[in-house]
Amino acid sequence: MIDTAVAGLGRHTLGLLREMGRMMLFLIGTVAWMVRPPFRFVQVLKQMHFIGVKSLFVIVLTGSFTGMVLGLQGYYSLRKFGAEGLLGSAVALSIIRELGPVLAALMVTGRAGSAMTAEIGLMRITEQIDALDTMAISPMQYLIAPKVLAGVLVLPMLVAIFDLIGIYGGYLVGVQLLGVSSGAYTSSMESSVEWKDVSGGFLKALSFGLIVTWVCTYKGYHTSMSAEGLGKATTEAVVLASVLILIWDYFLTSVLL
Protein backbone atom coordinates (compact mmCIF):
# COMPACT_ATOMS: atom_id res chain seq x y z
CA MET A 1 0.00 0.00 0.00
CA ILE A 2 2.72 2.44 1.06
CA ASP A 3 4.94 0.95 -1.64
CA THR A 4 2.50 1.79 -4.39
CA ALA A 5 1.90 5.26 -2.97
CA VAL A 6 5.63 6.01 -2.94
CA ALA A 7 6.09 4.52 -6.39
CA GLY A 8 3.17 6.58 -7.69
CA LEU A 9 4.61 9.73 -6.19
CA GLY A 10 8.01 8.99 -7.72
CA ARG A 11 6.49 8.28 -11.11
CA HIS A 12 4.51 11.48 -10.95
CA THR A 13 7.56 13.53 -9.96
CA LEU A 14 9.67 12.01 -12.72
CA GLY A 15 6.94 12.69 -15.24
CA LEU A 16 6.76 16.28 -14.09
CA LEU A 17 10.52 16.73 -14.32
CA ARG A 18 10.56 15.20 -17.78
CA GLU A 19 7.81 17.54 -18.92
CA MET A 20 9.69 20.54 -17.51
CA GLY A 21 12.84 19.44 -19.31
CA ARG A 22 10.94 19.06 -22.57
CA MET A 23 9.40 22.51 -22.16
CA MET A 24 12.81 24.03 -21.54
CA LEU A 25 14.28 22.33 -24.62
CA PHE A 26 11.30 23.54 -26.63
CA LEU A 27 12.01 27.13 -25.55
CA ILE A 28 15.72 26.82 -26.34
CA GLY A 29 14.86 25.35 -29.75
CA THR A 30 12.43 28.19 -30.44
CA VAL A 31 15.01 30.85 -29.62
CA ALA A 32 17.68 29.05 -31.65
CA TRP A 33 15.40 28.99 -34.71
CA MET A 34 14.31 32.59 -34.08
CA VAL A 35 17.80 34.01 -34.54
CA ARG A 36 18.51 31.96 -37.65
CA PRO A 37 17.64 33.17 -41.17
CA PRO A 38 15.30 33.27 -43.03
CA PHE A 39 13.55 35.78 -40.75
CA ARG A 40 9.79 35.65 -40.94
CA PHE A 41 8.73 39.27 -40.61
CA VAL A 42 5.40 38.75 -42.31
CA GLN A 43 4.57 35.86 -39.98
CA VAL A 44 5.54 37.97 -36.95
CA LEU A 45 3.35 40.85 -38.15
CA LYS A 46 0.42 38.49 -38.76
CA GLN A 47 0.80 37.09 -35.26
CA MET A 48 1.08 40.57 -33.73
CA HIS A 49 -2.19 41.35 -35.44
CA PHE A 50 -3.75 38.17 -34.14
CA ILE A 51 -2.49 38.46 -30.55
CA GLY A 52 -2.53 42.25 -30.29
CA VAL A 53 -5.08 43.94 -32.49
CA LYS A 54 -7.69 41.23 -32.10
CA SER A 55 -7.34 41.32 -28.30
CA LEU A 56 -7.86 45.09 -28.16
CA PHE A 57 -11.58 44.98 -27.54
CA VAL A 58 -11.37 42.61 -24.61
CA ILE A 59 -8.40 44.53 -23.17
CA VAL A 60 -10.26 47.84 -23.37
CA LEU A 61 -13.34 46.28 -21.82
CA THR A 62 -11.56 44.61 -18.90
CA GLY A 63 -9.28 47.61 -18.43
CA SER A 64 -12.13 50.07 -18.09
CA PHE A 65 -14.15 47.92 -15.70
CA THR A 66 -11.10 47.10 -13.57
CA GLY A 67 -10.31 50.82 -13.26
CA MET A 68 -13.92 51.64 -12.48
CA VAL A 69 -14.28 49.04 -9.75
CA LEU A 70 -10.97 50.14 -8.25
CA GLY A 71 -12.25 53.70 -8.23
CA LEU A 72 -15.39 52.58 -6.47
CA GLN A 73 -13.71 50.31 -3.89
CA GLY A 74 -10.84 52.71 -3.36
CA TYR A 75 -13.14 55.64 -2.75
CA TYR A 76 -15.14 53.93 0.01
CA SER A 77 -12.03 52.50 1.67
CA LEU A 78 -10.11 55.77 1.57
CA ARG A 79 -13.10 57.82 2.76
CA LYS A 80 -12.96 56.04 6.13
CA PHE A 81 -9.62 57.78 6.67
CA GLY A 82 -10.65 60.99 4.98
CA ALA A 83 -8.09 60.32 2.29
CA GLU A 84 -10.27 60.35 -0.85
CA GLY A 85 -7.69 62.63 -2.44
CA LEU A 86 -5.27 59.72 -2.69
CA LEU A 87 -7.65 57.78 -4.95
CA GLY A 88 -5.60 58.57 -8.08
CA SER A 89 -2.48 57.20 -6.46
CA ALA A 90 -4.21 54.03 -5.29
CA VAL A 91 -5.80 53.28 -8.65
CA ALA A 92 -2.72 54.07 -10.73
CA LEU A 93 -0.27 52.11 -8.60
CA SER A 94 -2.38 48.99 -8.37
CA ILE A 95 -3.07 49.01 -12.09
CA ILE A 96 0.42 49.84 -13.30
CA ARG A 97 2.22 47.50 -10.93
CA GLU A 98 -0.13 44.53 -10.76
CA LEU A 99 -3.50 44.47 -12.35
CA GLY A 100 -2.53 45.79 -15.78
CA PRO A 101 0.12 43.18 -16.58
CA VAL A 102 -1.61 40.27 -14.84
CA LEU A 103 -5.13 40.82 -16.12
CA ALA A 104 -3.98 41.67 -19.64
CA ALA A 105 -1.87 38.50 -19.71
CA LEU A 106 -4.76 36.39 -18.43
CA MET A 107 -7.09 37.86 -21.04
CA VAL A 108 -4.56 37.20 -23.80
CA THR A 109 -4.17 33.63 -22.54
CA GLY A 110 -7.91 33.09 -22.75
CA ARG A 111 -8.39 34.74 -26.10
CA ALA A 112 -5.21 34.26 -28.14
CA GLY A 113 -3.38 31.55 -26.19
CA SER A 114 -6.16 29.00 -26.35
CA ALA A 115 -6.67 29.66 -30.06
CA MET A 116 -2.93 29.21 -30.59
CA THR A 117 -2.93 25.82 -28.86
CA ALA A 118 -5.97 24.68 -30.82
CA GLU A 119 -4.52 25.86 -34.14
CA ILE A 120 -1.14 24.22 -33.67
CA GLY A 121 -2.72 21.12 -32.15
CA LEU A 122 -5.02 20.69 -35.13
CA MET A 123 -2.07 21.14 -37.47
CA ARG A 124 -0.30 18.39 -35.53
CA ILE A 125 -3.29 16.03 -35.75
CA THR A 126 -3.86 16.63 -39.47
CA GLU A 127 -0.11 16.14 -40.12
CA GLN A 128 0.38 19.70 -41.39
CA ILE A 129 3.36 20.03 -39.05
CA ASP A 130 4.87 16.84 -40.47
CA ALA A 131 4.19 18.24 -43.94
CA LEU A 132 6.28 21.31 -43.11
CA ASP A 133 9.05 19.02 -41.91
CA THR A 134 8.98 16.98 -45.11
CA MET A 135 9.33 20.21 -47.11
CA ALA A 136 12.54 20.89 -45.18
CA ILE A 137 10.88 23.84 -43.42
CA SER A 138 11.34 23.88 -39.66
CA PRO A 139 7.92 24.16 -37.98
CA MET A 140 9.71 25.68 -35.00
CA GLN A 141 10.89 28.50 -37.21
CA TYR A 142 7.82 28.89 -39.38
CA LEU A 143 5.09 28.37 -36.78
CA ILE A 144 6.38 28.67 -33.24
CA ALA A 145 9.08 31.34 -33.23
CA PRO A 146 6.92 34.08 -34.85
CA LYS A 147 4.16 33.48 -32.29
CA VAL A 148 6.53 33.68 -29.32
CA LEU A 149 8.27 36.78 -30.66
CA ALA A 150 4.96 38.47 -31.43
CA GLY A 151 3.68 37.68 -27.93
CA VAL A 152 6.73 39.20 -26.26
CA LEU A 153 6.49 42.33 -28.42
CA VAL A 154 2.77 42.84 -28.21
CA LEU A 155 1.93 42.24 -24.57
CA PRO A 156 3.69 45.41 -23.26
CA MET A 157 1.67 47.42 -25.79
CA LEU A 158 -1.57 45.82 -24.63
CA VAL A 159 -0.59 46.46 -21.02
CA ALA A 160 0.08 50.13 -21.82
CA ILE A 161 -3.42 50.42 -23.25
CA PHE A 162 -4.92 48.52 -20.30
CA ASP A 163 -3.14 50.86 -17.84
CA LEU A 164 -4.31 53.98 -19.60
CA ILE A 165 -7.91 52.89 -19.88
CA GLY A 166 -7.92 51.57 -16.32
CA ILE A 167 -6.67 54.84 -14.87
CA TYR A 168 -9.26 56.72 -16.87
CA GLY A 169 -11.95 54.31 -15.64
CA GLY A 170 -10.96 55.09 -12.06
CA TYR A 171 -11.08 58.78 -12.87
CA LEU A 172 -14.53 58.43 -14.35
CA VAL A 173 -15.98 56.80 -11.26
CA GLY A 174 -13.97 58.71 -8.64
CA VAL A 175 -14.13 62.20 -10.11
CA GLN A 176 -17.21 62.28 -12.31
CA LEU A 177 -19.44 60.05 -10.22
CA LEU A 178 -18.29 60.31 -6.61
CA GLY A 179 -16.98 63.83 -6.58
CA VAL A 180 -13.24 63.51 -5.83
CA SER A 181 -11.50 66.62 -7.09
CA SER A 182 -9.96 66.19 -10.49
CA GLY A 183 -6.74 67.94 -9.45
CA ALA A 184 -6.31 65.70 -6.40
CA TYR A 185 -6.77 62.56 -8.51
CA THR A 186 -4.09 63.48 -11.03
CA SER A 187 -1.63 65.15 -8.67
CA SER A 188 -1.67 62.25 -6.17
CA MET A 189 -1.04 59.95 -9.11
CA GLU A 190 1.79 62.11 -10.39
CA SER A 191 3.52 62.34 -7.02
CA SER A 192 3.36 58.63 -6.19
CA VAL A 193 3.95 56.78 -9.47
CA GLU A 194 7.66 56.43 -10.17
CA TRP A 195 9.50 55.25 -13.21
CA LYS A 196 10.39 51.97 -11.54
CA ASP A 197 6.68 51.18 -11.13
CA VAL A 198 6.17 51.63 -14.84
CA SER A 199 9.31 49.77 -15.91
CA GLY A 200 8.51 46.95 -13.46
CA GLY A 201 5.06 46.64 -14.98
CA PHE A 202 6.51 46.41 -18.45
CA LEU A 203 9.09 43.86 -17.40
CA LYS A 204 6.20 41.77 -16.14
CA ALA A 205 4.36 42.27 -19.42
CA LEU A 206 7.38 41.10 -21.42
CA SER A 207 7.85 37.97 -19.35
CA PHE A 208 4.11 37.20 -19.34
CA GLY A 209 4.12 37.49 -23.12
CA LEU A 210 6.82 34.85 -23.21
CA ILE A 211 5.03 32.57 -20.73
CA VAL A 212 1.70 32.68 -22.57
CA THR A 213 3.09 31.98 -26.04
CA TRP A 214 5.65 29.47 -24.82
CA VAL A 215 3.16 27.35 -22.84
CA CYS A 216 0.39 27.59 -25.42
CA THR A 217 2.55 26.72 -28.43
CA TYR A 218 4.24 23.90 -26.51
CA LYS A 219 0.93 22.32 -25.54
CA GLY A 220 -0.34 22.57 -29.10
CA TYR A 221 2.86 21.18 -30.57
CA HIS A 222 2.73 18.13 -28.31
CA THR A 223 -0.98 17.40 -28.69
CA SER A 224 -1.82 13.71 -28.70
CA MET A 225 -3.44 12.53 -31.90
CA SER A 226 -7.16 12.80 -31.13
CA ALA A 227 -9.97 15.32 -30.77
CA GLU A 228 -9.99 14.54 -27.08
CA GLY A 229 -6.27 15.20 -26.92
CA LEU A 230 -6.78 18.57 -28.57
CA GLY A 231 -9.38 19.62 -26.02
CA LYS A 232 -7.14 18.42 -23.21
CA ALA A 233 -4.15 20.30 -24.62
CA THR A 234 -6.13 23.54 -24.86
CA THR A 235 -7.41 23.26 -21.29
CA GLU A 236 -3.96 22.41 -19.97
CA ALA A 237 -2.40 25.29 -21.87
CA VAL A 238 -4.81 27.86 -20.44
CA VAL A 239 -4.58 26.51 -16.89
CA LEU A 240 -0.81 26.14 -16.89
CA ALA A 241 -0.19 29.54 -18.48
CA SER A 242 -2.54 31.27 -16.02
CA VAL A 243 -1.00 29.56 -13.00
CA LEU A 244 2.54 30.27 -14.18
CA ILE A 245 1.65 33.94 -14.74
CA LEU A 246 0.42 34.29 -11.15
CA ILE A 247 3.38 32.41 -9.64
CA TRP A 248 5.92 34.28 -11.73
CA ASP A 249 4.17 37.53 -10.85
CA TYR A 250 4.76 36.89 -7.16
CA PHE A 251 8.46 36.14 -7.62
CA LEU A 252 9.03 39.07 -9.92
CA THR A 253 7.23 41.42 -7.52
CA SER A 254 9.30 40.24 -4.57
CA VAL A 255 12.47 40.92 -6.56
CA LEU A 256 11.34 44.26 -7.95
CA LEU A 257 10.12 45.78 -4.68
Place this chain on the structure above:
Amino acid sequence: MDTGKVSGDPVIRLIGVEKTFSGQPVLRGLNLDIPRGKLTTIIGRSGGGKSVLLKHLIGLLKPDRGQVLVDDVDITTLGAHQLNEVRKKFAMLFQGAALFDSLSVFENVAFPLREKTALSETEIEQKVRAMLEEVGLPDMGHKFPAELSGGMRKRAGLARALVMGPEIMLFDEPTTGLDPLLARTIHDLIVETQRRFGFTAVMVSHEIPEVFGISDYVAMLLDGVIVEMATAKEFQRTTHPVVREFINVGGQCESSGIAAATGTEQSQG
Protein backbone atom coordinates in the same frame (compact mmCIF):
# COMPACT_ATOMS: atom_id res chain seq x y z
CA MET B 1 16.26 -12.14 -41.47
CA ASP B 2 17.28 -10.97 -44.90
CA THR B 3 13.94 -10.66 -46.57
CA GLY B 4 13.36 -7.11 -47.64
CA LYS B 5 16.51 -7.12 -49.78
CA VAL B 6 16.48 -6.86 -53.54
CA SER B 7 19.30 -6.88 -56.01
CA GLY B 8 20.20 -3.65 -57.75
CA ASP B 9 20.74 -0.12 -56.59
CA PRO B 10 18.74 0.77 -53.49
CA VAL B 11 18.07 4.45 -52.86
CA ILE B 12 16.98 3.90 -49.27
CA ARG B 13 18.23 1.11 -47.01
CA LEU B 14 16.84 0.33 -43.59
CA ILE B 15 19.14 -1.80 -41.46
CA GLY B 16 18.02 -3.34 -38.18
CA VAL B 17 15.50 -0.60 -37.44
CA GLU B 18 13.82 -0.88 -34.04
CA LYS B 19 11.14 1.43 -32.69
CA THR B 20 9.12 1.19 -29.51
CA PHE B 21 6.20 3.39 -28.52
CA SER B 22 5.54 3.54 -24.77
CA GLY B 23 6.75 0.00 -24.21
CA GLN B 24 5.04 -1.38 -27.32
CA PRO B 25 7.55 -2.56 -29.93
CA VAL B 26 6.37 -1.56 -33.42
CA LEU B 27 9.44 -2.21 -35.55
CA ARG B 28 11.70 -5.09 -34.47
CA GLY B 29 14.99 -5.04 -36.33
CA LEU B 30 13.50 -4.33 -39.72
CA ASN B 31 15.57 -4.57 -42.93
CA LEU B 32 14.34 -3.10 -46.19
CA ASP B 33 15.87 -1.88 -49.46
CA ILE B 34 13.92 0.53 -51.63
CA PRO B 35 14.90 0.12 -55.32
CA ARG B 36 15.63 3.32 -57.25
CA GLY B 37 13.08 4.61 -59.75
CA LYS B 38 10.48 1.95 -58.90
CA LEU B 39 7.15 1.90 -57.14
CA THR B 40 7.40 -0.16 -53.98
CA THR B 41 4.30 -0.84 -51.93
CA ILE B 42 4.35 -1.85 -48.30
CA ILE B 43 1.31 -3.81 -47.19
CA GLY B 44 0.39 -5.07 -43.75
CA ARG B 45 -2.18 -5.06 -41.01
CA SER B 46 -3.85 -1.86 -39.86
CA GLY B 47 -1.95 -0.47 -36.91
CA GLY B 48 0.97 -2.73 -37.82
CA GLY B 49 3.44 0.12 -38.14
CA LYS B 50 3.33 0.83 -41.88
CA SER B 51 2.97 4.59 -41.43
CA VAL B 52 5.61 4.48 -38.70
CA LEU B 53 7.93 2.77 -41.16
CA LEU B 54 7.22 5.39 -43.81
CA LYS B 55 7.94 8.21 -41.37
CA HIS B 56 11.33 6.68 -40.62
CA LEU B 57 12.33 6.98 -44.27
CA ILE B 58 12.13 10.76 -44.17
CA GLY B 59 13.32 11.28 -40.60
CA LEU B 60 9.97 12.31 -39.12
CA LEU B 61 10.60 9.54 -36.61
CA LYS B 62 13.98 8.38 -35.38
CA PRO B 63 14.62 4.69 -34.73
CA ASP B 64 15.62 3.58 -31.24
CA ARG B 65 18.23 1.39 -32.89
CA GLY B 66 19.36 0.76 -36.46
CA GLN B 67 20.23 2.79 -39.52
CA VAL B 68 18.29 4.55 -42.26
CA LEU B 69 20.54 5.16 -45.26
CA VAL B 70 19.41 7.58 -47.96
CA ASP B 71 21.91 7.50 -50.81
CA ASP B 72 24.37 6.00 -48.30
CA VAL B 73 23.91 8.81 -45.78
CA ASP B 74 22.70 7.65 -42.37
CA ILE B 75 19.96 10.17 -41.63
CA THR B 76 19.48 8.99 -38.04
CA THR B 77 22.71 10.71 -37.02
CA LEU B 78 22.08 14.03 -38.76
CA GLY B 79 21.29 17.32 -37.04
CA ALA B 80 18.17 19.29 -37.94
CA HIS B 81 19.97 21.38 -40.52
CA GLN B 82 21.66 18.52 -42.40
CA LEU B 83 18.47 16.47 -42.23
CA ASN B 84 16.65 19.29 -44.00
CA GLU B 85 19.21 19.06 -46.82
CA VAL B 86 18.45 15.35 -47.28
CA ARG B 87 14.72 16.03 -47.09
CA LYS B 88 14.92 18.18 -50.19
CA LYS B 89 15.06 14.94 -52.17
CA PHE B 90 11.74 13.84 -50.69
CA ALA B 91 8.11 14.70 -50.91
CA MET B 92 5.26 13.03 -49.10
CA LEU B 93 1.55 12.68 -49.69
CA PHE B 94 -0.14 12.30 -46.32
CA GLN B 95 -3.23 10.26 -45.51
CA GLY B 96 -5.41 13.35 -45.10
CA ALA B 97 -3.32 15.26 -47.67
CA ALA B 98 -2.18 17.67 -44.87
CA LEU B 99 -2.98 20.79 -46.89
CA PHE B 100 -2.54 24.04 -44.97
CA ASP B 101 -6.06 25.13 -43.99
CA SER B 102 -5.21 28.81 -43.99
CA LEU B 103 -3.97 28.81 -47.59
CA SER B 104 -5.86 28.35 -50.85
CA VAL B 105 -5.09 25.38 -53.09
CA PHE B 106 -2.95 27.60 -55.31
CA GLU B 107 -1.01 28.96 -52.34
CA ASN B 108 -0.59 25.45 -50.96
CA VAL B 109 1.04 24.25 -54.16
CA ALA B 110 3.06 27.45 -54.46
CA PHE B 111 4.19 27.21 -50.83
CA PRO B 112 7.31 25.02 -51.24
CA LEU B 113 8.33 27.02 -54.33
CA ARG B 114 8.05 30.30 -52.46
CA GLU B 115 9.88 28.92 -49.44
CA LYS B 116 12.63 26.94 -51.11
CA THR B 117 13.31 28.50 -54.51
CA ALA B 118 14.16 31.95 -55.84
CA LEU B 119 11.64 31.75 -58.70
CA SER B 120 9.74 34.89 -59.68
CA GLU B 121 5.99 35.14 -59.03
CA THR B 122 5.17 34.64 -62.73
CA GLU B 123 7.30 31.50 -62.94
CA ILE B 124 5.71 30.17 -59.77
CA GLU B 125 2.25 30.87 -61.17
CA GLN B 126 3.07 29.01 -64.39
CA LYS B 127 4.46 26.01 -62.53
CA VAL B 128 1.54 25.82 -60.13
CA ARG B 129 -1.03 26.10 -62.93
CA ALA B 130 0.72 23.39 -64.93
CA MET B 131 0.88 21.11 -61.89
CA LEU B 132 -2.78 21.65 -60.99
CA GLU B 133 -3.69 20.74 -64.54
CA GLU B 134 -1.49 17.66 -64.27
CA VAL B 135 -3.45 16.32 -61.31
CA GLY B 136 -6.81 17.26 -62.80
CA LEU B 137 -7.58 20.33 -60.74
CA PRO B 138 -7.47 23.24 -63.18
CA ASP B 139 -9.55 26.26 -62.05
CA MET B 140 -9.54 25.01 -58.45
CA GLY B 141 -6.65 27.17 -57.29
CA HIS B 142 -8.78 29.74 -55.52
CA LYS B 143 -10.62 27.20 -53.35
CA PHE B 144 -9.68 26.47 -49.77
CA PRO B 145 -8.97 22.93 -48.53
CA ALA B 146 -12.16 22.91 -46.46
CA GLU B 147 -14.19 23.38 -49.66
CA LEU B 148 -12.69 20.34 -51.39
CA SER B 149 -13.81 16.71 -51.42
CA GLY B 150 -11.48 13.97 -50.18
CA GLY B 151 -10.34 13.04 -53.69
CA MET B 152 -9.67 16.65 -54.64
CA ARG B 153 -7.58 17.13 -51.51
CA LYS B 154 -5.49 14.12 -52.42
CA ARG B 155 -4.94 15.60 -55.88
CA ALA B 156 -3.99 18.97 -54.45
CA GLY B 157 -1.66 17.26 -51.98
CA LEU B 158 -0.10 15.35 -54.84
CA ALA B 159 0.39 18.57 -56.80
CA ARG B 160 2.10 20.19 -53.82
CA ALA B 161 4.35 17.18 -53.37
CA LEU B 162 5.29 16.96 -57.06
CA VAL B 163 5.87 20.64 -57.72
CA MET B 164 9.40 20.55 -56.34
CA GLY B 165 10.36 17.64 -58.61
CA PRO B 166 11.29 15.19 -55.82
CA GLU B 167 13.55 12.18 -56.35
CA ILE B 168 11.61 10.14 -53.82
CA MET B 169 7.85 10.26 -53.21
CA LEU B 170 6.22 8.74 -50.17
CA PHE B 171 2.50 7.90 -50.21
CA ASP B 172 0.77 7.20 -46.91
CA GLU B 173 -2.38 5.23 -47.73
CA PRO B 174 -3.30 7.48 -50.64
CA THR B 175 -6.71 5.92 -51.27
CA THR B 176 -8.03 5.45 -47.74
CA GLY B 177 -11.50 6.87 -47.39
CA LEU B 178 -12.18 7.06 -51.13
CA ASP B 179 -14.73 5.05 -53.05
CA PRO B 180 -13.34 2.30 -55.35
CA LEU B 181 -13.68 4.38 -58.51
CA LEU B 182 -11.95 7.38 -57.01
CA ALA B 183 -9.30 5.11 -55.48
CA ARG B 184 -8.63 3.77 -58.95
CA THR B 185 -8.18 7.21 -60.46
CA ILE B 186 -5.79 8.20 -57.68
CA HIS B 187 -3.82 4.99 -58.21
CA ASP B 188 -3.71 5.68 -61.94
CA LEU B 189 -2.56 9.21 -61.26
CA ILE B 190 0.25 7.94 -59.03
CA VAL B 191 1.41 5.40 -61.60
CA GLU B 192 1.15 7.91 -64.43
CA THR B 193 3.15 10.60 -62.64
CA GLN B 194 5.68 8.03 -61.44
CA ARG B 195 6.31 6.88 -65.02
CA ARG B 196 6.42 10.48 -66.24
CA PHE B 197 8.74 11.95 -63.62
CA GLY B 198 10.67 8.78 -62.86
CA PHE B 199 10.85 9.27 -59.12
CA THR B 200 11.25 6.48 -56.61
CA ALA B 201 7.89 5.84 -55.00
CA VAL B 202 7.16 4.17 -51.69
CA MET B 203 3.51 3.56 -50.96
CA VAL B 204 1.80 2.26 -47.87
CA SER B 205 -1.53 0.63 -48.64
CA HIS B 206 -3.93 -2.12 -47.83
CA GLU B 207 -5.73 -2.01 -51.13
CA ILE B 208 -5.35 -5.64 -52.06
CA PRO B 209 -5.34 -6.74 -54.85
CA GLU B 210 -5.10 -3.34 -56.55
CA VAL B 211 -1.54 -2.74 -55.40
CA PHE B 212 -0.31 -5.77 -57.36
CA GLY B 213 -1.49 -4.17 -60.56
CA ILE B 214 0.34 -0.90 -60.05
CA SER B 215 3.45 -1.72 -58.01
CA ASP B 216 6.86 -2.85 -59.22
CA TYR B 217 7.70 -4.34 -55.83
CA VAL B 218 5.55 -5.35 -52.90
CA ALA B 219 6.77 -5.85 -49.34
CA MET B 220 4.80 -7.16 -46.40
CA LEU B 221 5.27 -5.85 -42.89
CA LEU B 222 4.34 -8.36 -40.21
CA ASP B 223 5.11 -8.20 -36.49
CA GLY B 224 7.63 -5.41 -36.98
CA VAL B 225 9.72 -6.98 -39.76
CA ILE B 226 9.49 -7.34 -43.53
CA VAL B 227 8.56 -11.00 -44.01
CA GLU B 228 8.34 -10.97 -47.78
CA MET B 229 9.52 -8.68 -50.53
CA ALA B 230 9.40 -9.44 -54.22
CA THR B 231 8.21 -8.11 -57.54
CA ALA B 232 4.46 -7.79 -57.68
CA LYS B 233 4.16 -10.95 -59.80
CA GLU B 234 6.36 -13.13 -57.65
CA PHE B 235 4.78 -11.80 -54.50
CA GLN B 236 1.41 -13.25 -55.45
CA ARG B 237 2.99 -16.70 -55.68
CA THR B 238 4.44 -16.51 -52.18
CA THR B 239 4.45 -19.64 -50.05
CA HIS B 240 4.59 -17.79 -46.72
CA PRO B 241 1.39 -18.98 -44.99
CA VAL B 242 0.43 -15.72 -43.25
CA VAL B 243 1.18 -13.62 -46.33
CA ARG B 244 -0.89 -16.08 -48.39
CA GLU B 245 -3.82 -15.70 -46.04
CA PHE B 246 -3.49 -11.92 -46.06
CA ILE B 247 -3.54 -11.57 -49.84
CA ASN B 248 -6.14 -14.27 -50.36
CA VAL B 249 -8.72 -12.31 -48.43
CA GLY B 250 -8.30 -9.48 -50.88
CA GLY B 251 -8.23 -11.76 -53.91
CA GLN B 252 -5.60 -12.04 -56.59
CA CYS B 253 -5.12 -10.40 -59.92
CA GLU B 254 -2.73 -10.16 -62.79
CA SER B 255 -0.18 -7.37 -63.01
CA SER B 256 -1.95 -5.70 -65.85
CA GLY B 257 -3.18 -2.39 -64.53
CA ILE B 258 -6.82 -3.42 -64.65
CA ALA B 259 -6.58 -4.47 -61.05
CA ALA B 260 -9.16 -2.04 -59.81
CA ALA B 261 -11.85 -3.54 -62.01
CA THR B 262 -11.83 -6.75 -60.01
CA GLY B 263 -11.32 -4.98 -56.72
CA THR B 264 -14.93 -4.85 -55.68
CA GLU B 265 -15.38 -8.61 -55.85
CA GLN B 266 -14.75 -10.14 -52.48
CA SER B 267 -13.14 -13.53 -52.26
CA GLN B 268 -14.72 -16.60 -50.82
CA GLY B 269 -13.16 -15.79 -47.41
